[in-house]
Amino acid sequence: MMKDKNPHFSFRLSCLVNGQETEREIESSRSLLEFIREDLGLKGTKEGCGEGECGACLVLVDGKAVNACLMTALQLQGKELVTIEGIKGRDGGLHPLQKTFMAEGAVQCGFCTPGLIVASEALLRRNPRATLGEIKLELTGNLCRCTGYEKVLSAVEKAKKLL
């Protein structure tokens, strides 16, 4: 089917991005990660493996953590997207997770950090009293090759007290 004659080649995406109503005309085969990084210019969300294995690209869609590398932008139609740039404290400053990640030294190279914070935020929204075991299970889809996870787990545990 010729691109210029194909009514399905592009579509008007209408969604909420970090609290802002957003409309864009984009190709229907655009991945959510391309939409976030290239069309919206939000570079906090990282591309790691591109296969859903590493969790560097996690974002919240309607409050649930998803791998942006395996979603299409079309699947965002009418939904709410929150990226790492939209995760903030109540006062508009740093979120408790961002503060404790810094304080605990849970960030080294930093590539996995946005995904880890998004996954932790999804858990704490659902279960603000999550146990250490529940935190570990929630982070099974996030790879970190620097920290050894101990400092990450301790940061999430400490953030619970600041919520």
Add this chain to the structure above:
Amino acid sequence: MPDFIVKPSTLKELWKILPSLPAGRRYLAGGTDIVTADNCGAESSECWIDISDIPGLALIKETAGSLFIGSGVKISAIERSAAAARWCPALAAAIPHFASPSLRNMATLGGNAANGSPCADGVCALVAEGAYALLALKGKKRRLLLKDLFLGPKKTALKKDELILGFEIPKRRHAGAYLKLGPRAYFGISKAAVAVSAEIEGGTIKRASVALGSVAPVPLHAARTSAWLVNKKLSAETIAGASEIVKAETSPITDARSEGEYRREMCGVLLERALKSLAA
């Protein structure tokens, strides 16, 4: 990625637009398998049909005799369903072993089945549960035992454009277990997996259904082991006997994930542990 993606909002609209789409087309549900396949060059359709928002496919519904789980229900929604926990204990036990929390927010049981992989955790559990697959192609619907949907690795009995509407699980009180051996405790593809659904009365097995993952070309219903268990006491002797018999039903391959002989042995070990957990 394909050249383009269409997103019908109802089944009626889906059947209407099909003839206008190129022959190289596939359904897109959660995307966790198809996008990965696309990224590594194993998927090259011109067009994907996104069925993720079609109403009716994302329902969990109880009727008098069965539980219906729509093909588009996210795995994480099954995790939160009290009805699924009650009527599908083997499936409920499989869910923590299904990929990662974020992939469970995306993946669906319909996609897990249509992908046709012998290692699909959700499918292996549903086969043990004696689930039926409800299929539709335009106006025509059919219902077949889920175990009969699988013909070989990545090969299913689905006709072109046929859609999985959902799964029907007979409502009967039973115990269930799912044990998986992967490369690590969580979030890995199985080397071997065992699902058991059983009705046990006064220590005697009245009905049993054992399914195996990653040890045959399809998610395998272990028919001989299942039949052998019926009317036996759930004793150490029975458990040891079943764990031997089940190994003969497997036909595992050696590949990057594990060795065939190890997979076969581990099936016996996993079944032993699963049956012990039901006896406890």
